[in-house]
Amino acid sequence: MSSFVSRESEPNSRTLYCRKEKSLGLLCSNFLALYNHDGVQTIGLDDAASKLGVERRRIYDVVNILESIGVVARKGKNQYSWKGFGEIPRVLEKLKEEAVKQNFCFSGCNKSLRVSDENESGVSLNLKIDGQDNPSESSKHIDTKREKSLWLITQNFVKLFLCSEAEMITLDSAAVALLGDAHDSTAMRTKVRRLYDIANVFASMNLIEKTHHPESRKPAFRWLGWGAKLHNGSKTALVLNESKKRVFGTEITNHSLKRTKANSSVHQKSQQKENIATHNKHESIEYDHEIYKLEQHSKQSSKGFVFGPFTPAGMPSGNKNVRPVRDWESLACTYKPQYLNQALSDLFAHYMEAWKSWYAEVAGKEEIHLSS
DNA sequence: TGGTCCCGCCACCCT
DNA sequence: AGGGTGGCGGGACCA
Incomplete structure (x- = not known):
């Protein structure tokens, strides 16, 4: 530069x-x-x-x-x-609907989340809002790439909050949730890095706020939302x-x-x-x-x-x-x-x-x- | 010292 | 071919 x-x-x-x-x-x-x-x-x-x-x-x-x-x-x-x-409430609403359809469930801070009946690839294909991308490209490479895209991670991260019963979510638990079955330590670290990026952006927009889990004292994030x-x-x-x-x-x-x-x-x-x-x-x-x-x-x-x-x-x-x-x-x-x-x-x-x-x-x- | 996350390499995509 | 895009992880920063 x-x-x-x-x-x-x-x-x-x-x-x-x-x-x-x-x-x-x-x-x-x-x-x-x-x-x-x-x-x-x-x-x-x-x-x-x-x-x-x-x-x-x-x-x-x-x-x-x-x-x-x-x-x-x-x-x-x-x-x-x-x-x-103005788009945010609409998108959040849509994400929540999708999460419900996809059976996203997140039961707690350090507990498990699963995207039931769907692997990540299946989820990714259904998430694009407003059909902005052409769905024709269906090569495996593109799918795998999209699975890991910041765009998708962000939407899934939001879904965790929207469907969570927990008041706050740690990035570790979110990473575990988003990774599904395949969470070796490298994948975990990478996912958590990305979640930090997303969390920082969301925090700057006051969509979420950083806090600490009352018991573990681990850093966690609380959803503030937009409409509120x-x-x-x-x-x-x-x-x-x-x-x-x-x-x-x-x-x-x-x-x-x-x-x-x-x-x-x-x-x-x-x-x-x-x-x-x-x-x-x-x-x-x-x-x-x-x-x-x-x-x-x-x-x-x-x-x-x-x-x-x-x-x-x-x-x-x-x-x-x-x-x-x-x-x-x-x-x-x-x-x-x-x-x-x-x-x-x-x-x-x-x-x-x-x-x-x-x-x-x-x-x-x-x-x-x-x-x- | 562990948590945080900036930074830029480089693979892949698109034109 | 070359520019655009963005996944990825090394390692610097910081509380």
Whole structure:
């Protein structure tokens, strides 16, 4: 990647590596923030990769996961279309139906799950939503490949949650479940790796949250779902708390540095200083995240969803805990962003425009003026 | 130190 | 043939 090269060759560039800045979850958040707005129809993978400052390979990971829950759909080579979050409830519903048909059953955190009467191949052939792929290709290779695809693993992972009686699922148990009979240790490790990827993306979207099994203290994931956020104020609060809790990277792009041992040792020593130095930028990213969440709610609201606590002034609301719009203005002041790079600045400008126009439209108010 | 998961190699697919 | 796609697992990072 040229971005890597140029950064690395800069003598004054901070040769620090931070794993979290490169995480798939953060990349997903940034991806969604970049494309989740009106007017976006087509997503070019090259465009996404360059705007987000990552190599194409990583975009495939995110896009495959998002595709499996309907947020994007493959249009053709290098091209995806943006379907939006509105697709998620539909896809989840469909997955649940399929899971019931396929007799998916998951009985507990460390217990067994089975996909009864079907091997993985059988399942995979029935899972494609909306018949997006041509079913004609039925060579064994393609089937085997699809069985292991991130797309299918993601859908099956979702099915586990949708059909689970357990409150939380560990990745180990999910891997065992998804592997069926063939779970040697290598296959297990590979499956768990993929599940980590998926879990990170889902966590960044607040579809699931990481927790710990009360007895084993093993890391596990709890399903939060999507619809609940639209109808349940407390869930929304959770979303906001979550965004406070999660500290994202320092830039909207994942430009920065390849990891190296040298980098990492330097990094550890200077991490504290770095934390202070980048404090403002972290706030900017958190602000981004707030706006991104807000946009999600805005879009959903304006399309007829039930308003959560973000109901704008002047809109009917059954929620007594509604925060007045003044909070948003103060939020904007509190989190007054100080972007240090152009891409971030542009993106923020876009958010502000989008939000202002939405607010004016939905709340029937004059465009809001925020101090900038 | 075990859990986590970034990273990029490379096989396969498609045009 | 060559570019696109994405499975895979080594090994770095981190709590």
